[in-house]
Amino acid sequence: MSAPVQQFKSQADVVSRDLRHREFIQTALNNYAVVRDKNRNAFRNYPAARQAAAETKWEAIHHLDRHLEQLATRLEARGTHVHWASTGEQARDIILDIIRRKNARSIIKSKAMTSEEIHLNEALEREGFEVVESDLGEFIVQLRKETPYHIVFPAMHLRRGEIRDLFNRELNSGSTEDPEELTMVARRVLRQKYIQADIGFTGANFAIAETGMISITENEGNARLTAALPKTMVTLLGIEKVLPRLEDLALFLPLLATSGTGQPLTCYNTLYGGPRRPAEPDGPEEYHVVLLDNRRTQILADPEQRDALHCIRCGACLNVCPIFRNVGGHTYGTTYSGPIGSVITPHLRGLQEWKHLSYSSSLCGACTETCPVKIDLAHHLLQNRRNATQQKPSWPWKIGFKLMNFVFKRPALYWFVPKLGRIGQALHPIVKGTRLDPAYAWTRSRETPRIARQTFREWWRGRG
Amino acid sequence: MSAKDDILARVREALRVPAPRPGDHGDGATAHADTPPSHKAREYLPPAAESFDEQVAQFSANATALRAGFHVCNGQDELLRRLTELRDAESWKRVASHASSLTDAACAALRLPVLKTDAGYDVHALETCDVGITGCDALVAQTGSVLVTTRSAGGRALSILPPHHVVLARKDQLVRDLPAAFELLKRNYGSDYPSMISFITGPSRTGDIERILVLGAHGPKRLTIFLV
Amino acid sequence: MTVTLFIPCFVDLLYPQVGISMVRILEKLGHKVDFPEQLTCCGQPAFNSGCWDEARGLAEPVLTRLRNADVVVIASGSCGAMLKVFYPQLFAGTHHESAAKALSAKCYEFSDFLVTKLGVTDVGASFPAKVTYHDGCHGLRELHIKDAPRALLSRVRGLELVEMQEEVCCGFGGTFAVKFPMISTAMGEVKCSQALATGAEYIVSSDSSCLMHVQGLIDRQGLKLKTIHLAEVLAS
The missing domain is CATH 3.40.50 (Rossmann fold)
Structure with a gap:
């Protein structure tokens, strides 16, 4: 077994038995489900909205080359510098180069999963720059030197007492554990950071090809401040974020909010097209947009799973996923967790090393059902399993299935199955529950069913 | 080859095999025709009110749910009276704003030191202001949103940095829904868009600590909208 | 036919x-x-x-x-x-x-x-008990069957149907149950606790595989619950 699968299995074993974690996460996500459903029901026709979103993303991706060129041309026409990065390393170099050219010291960041994906913070800190996450949840996990637990709710695994201890230790904030007071502590600290920062760094939720704009969705106002105060602004986004038309946002903004946080619309939905214009009083003097591939074109090259690029990173599939809810976000060991992470990580980081995420699913399909852009997530997990096996067969399983086929296709042999089963079951108590038990994976936590005294076939034949 | 050429070449190569159009996951939705799906947005988006009075009522209900203040003023006198009441209730000492007919009259009536952002400003000074008073491009009845741009709201920071954001809107600025707001942007700005366009839907908030709602995470804790 | x-x-x-x-x-x-x-x-x-x-x-x-x-x-x-x-x-x-x-x-x-x-909902069954219905995920989300079993249960004499909080997987998932046994078990525990919360005596389902998993947990943990297939209820 390679390292990621071992890490996943051992951590999953621990977290899935942690009843406190289970109860805490379930409660939070049940509350989310209530408001999500309320706001989905507020649509005149939610299934039609979902279909329209899927069609729009399909169109965006189907002409991705055209849309990217259009986006870049329109952004550049307004004085934005557009950079293209094939890999995470190229993106880091581009961003470091901008920072060095501006003689910058400090960078204020708003939430960007793409920056997690390319491990930007580590790269910047290694070079001696100060990087501060401004989204409250991201700020908390940064102080804890952790990765985000969830792509939308980075600190949802922490209780207020843990945040009190963290803030008291790192920020000297005293003994308050009131969420409002803790939020105000972060607000005061970060206010100064915005004002001092040389670079404002953001991610993006959508990019509008038609008008050359970057759309950022948030609730706190931290991205607005990040884009307002520093002299230089940098946005990093995946190439799949593009939408064809400005008015597509009339659908995608409410859809993202509803699925993401259960709100009708998030608090700030902002479009940025370029640096400060001559008549404007403020805003960055320079605006850089970095378009990141980082193996997204690998997903694009697989027509069967191309719709995984429709993802708007709302996190809805994580929220309904019983695997995610029981193992938690950190167990995955990936930037993108939950069903969408299990689907795309094998493409982004290697199928054999990450195929276990596709196997770690009961294929319940709750992800497919909830996805606002209709990504066929559950079936993609099956396809990843098929592709992994075709590429590199798992011989014990393959031989097992071949043997099963040999027996199950021959009625004369199948006749022995219940007979042998009954004998095996009679002997089972000798090893049951021990490591010698061939059914240990089952019997460790569950009782086994009994082979019937008379099988259905035996009954059927007996009827004559 | 540049990274741009590399990426576009990979994209074109990948797209040589088309992917099937999005199917139906059994929820009864059927594929749309050739017009862009967003052009039929009103068929599926949450409903928006038709008449002006209904739109005012819808905006008001949304604002309340979002914990924003919303007041309809019959004329400038009422606006100025309500603003001075707000000034006294919150003991404003410094006001930030920008030049426009509505905001200029409001600032004059408040009789407080005013920082105007139009020709540039000191960010530390703006940070000490108790309120930012701005105009807007539109109010969206369907969502309770305020649409601002760098042009209509005195730049990027004025509507986000002070702890209280006061929006002054004219009655003709109330639009029905998000599609109407995007039409308005296209009509008013065409190819010369401001560098920032923002839909503000309620005061700044977070739920990052135990999913408990806290207002004023980084932006204004209070948002008050006057429709004049 | x-x-x-x-x-x-x-x-x-x-x-x-x-x-x-x-x-x-x-x-x-x-x-x-x-x-x-x-x-x-x-x-x-x-x-x-x-x-x-x-x-x-x-x-x-x-x-x-x-x-x-x-x-x-x-x-x-x-x-x-x-x-x-x-x-x-x-x-x-x-x-x-x-x-x-x-x-x-x-x-x-x-x-x-x-x-x-067939357009049949009443098969003349009688099963006087309080039950909850577990939707097997494949039936629910691949075949989109939700109303049919409930329509059948509603016509069973003496039967009271109470719904669980949500339609969540029981954690069986075929080979998943033995490849990731602890995740599967945790999911089964969530299912059982939701079923227990309804106060039902039986979990009814159209999938014996789900019931095998749930019954295995019930037996191991000594829970006050029983499982039964829909067809068995309808044949009573």
Whole structure:
């Protein structure tokens, strides 16, 4: 077994038995489900909205080359510098180069999963720059030197007492554990950071090809401040974020909010097209947009799973996923967790090393059902399993299935199955529950069913 | 080859095999025709009110749910009276704003030191202001949103940095829904868009600590909208 | 009409009463039941494990044998999804593709067959107990069956149906249950606690595989719950 699968299995074993974690996460996500459903029901026709979103993303991706060129041309026409990065390393170099050219010291960041994906913070800190996450949840996990637990709710695994201890230790904030007071502590600290920062760094939720704009969705106002105060602004986004038309946002903004946080619309939905214009009083003097591939074109090259690029990173599939809810976000060991992470990580980081995420699913399909852009997530997990096996067969399983086929296709042999089963079951108590038990994976936590005294076939034949 | 050429070449190569159009996951939705799906947005988006009075009522209900203040003023006198009441209730000492007919009259009536952002400003000074008073491009009845741009709201920071954001809107600025707001942007700005366009839907908030709602995470804790 | 019954391996070996109940109900409704004895397994375990070649090996005889059937009723939502939804994917691009599509069109999960195809909701059953219904995920999300079993239960005399908080997976998932046993167990515990919260005496389902998992947990943990297949309730 390679390292990621071992890490996943051992951590999953621990977290899935942690009843406190289970109860805490379930409660939070049940509350989310209530408001999500309320706001989905507020649509005149939610299934039609979902279909329209899927069609729009399909169109965006189907002409991705055209849309990217259009986006870049329109952004550049307004004085934005557009950079293209094939890999995470190229993106880091581009961003470091901008920072060095501006003689910058400090960078204020708003939430960007793409920056997690390319491990930007580590790269910047290694070079001696100060990087501060401004989204409250991201700020908390940064102080804890952790990765985000969830792509939308980075600190949802922490209780207020843990945040009190963290803030008291790192920020000297005293003994308050009131969420409002803790939020105000972060607000005061970060206010100064915005004002001092040389670079404002953001991610993006959508990019509008038609008008050359970057759309950022948030609730706190931290991205607005990040884009307002520093002299230089940098946005990093995946190439799949593009939408064809400005008015597509009339659908995608409410859809993202509803699925993401259960709100009708998030608090700030902002479009940025370029640096400060001559008549404007403020805003960055320079605006850089970095378009990141980082193996997204690998997903694009697989027509069967191309719709995984429709993802708007709302996190809805994580929220309904019983695997995610029981193992938690950190167990995955990936930037993108939950069903969408299990689907795309094998493409982004290697199928054999990450195929276990596709196997770690009961294929319940709750992800497919909830996805606002209709990504066929559950079936993609099956396809990843098929592709992994075709590429590199798992011989014990393959031989097992071949043997099963040999027996199950021959009625004369199948006749022995219940007979042998009954004998095996009679002997089972000798090893049951021990490591010698061939059914240990089952019997460790569950009782086994009994082979019937008379099988259905035996009954059927007996009827004559 | 540049990274741009590399990426576009990979994209074109990948797209040589088309992917099937999005199917139906059994929820009864059927594929749309050739017009862009967003052009039929009103068929599926949450409903928006038709008449002006209904739109005012819808905006008001949304604002309340979002914990924003919303007041309809019959004329400038009422606006100025309500603003001075707000000034006294919150003991404003410094006001930030920008030049426009509505905001200029409001600032004059408040009789407080005013920082105007139009020709540039000191960010530390703006940070000490108790309120930012701005105009807007539109109010969206369907969502309770305020649409601002760098042009209509005195730049990027004025509507986000002070702890209280006061929006002054004219009655003709109330639009029905998000599609109407995007039409308005296209009509008013065409190819010369401001560098920032923002839909503000309620005061700044977070739920990052135990999913408990806290207002004023980084932006204004209070948002008050006057429709004049 | 002649109904061809597909009895999955685990129903045959572990839960024959489920198949027997189905035969009795269908015959009571005046239909002739045909049971192709040589069909043992739909191939889903291999399919779900990524071994599509081996899955096709088991599925091909199913396609051949059921070619001339009028309607096929499957005694499990999960195996039903395999025949109805996944066979066309499994055989896409092979010379069995059209046969798989043809079979798909005439496949029904048992409760769906009674309600949708036959228009029957009252089979004259009586089962005086408080029950909750567990939707097997494949039946619910691949076959989109939600109302049919509830319509059938609503006509069972003496039966009171109480719904659980949400439609969540029981954690079985075939080989998943043994590949990731602790995750599977945690999911099963969540399911059991939701069922217990309803105050129901029984968890009823259309999938014996889900019930096998849940019953295994109930027995190990000594929970005050019982499991029973929908067909057994309807045959009471």
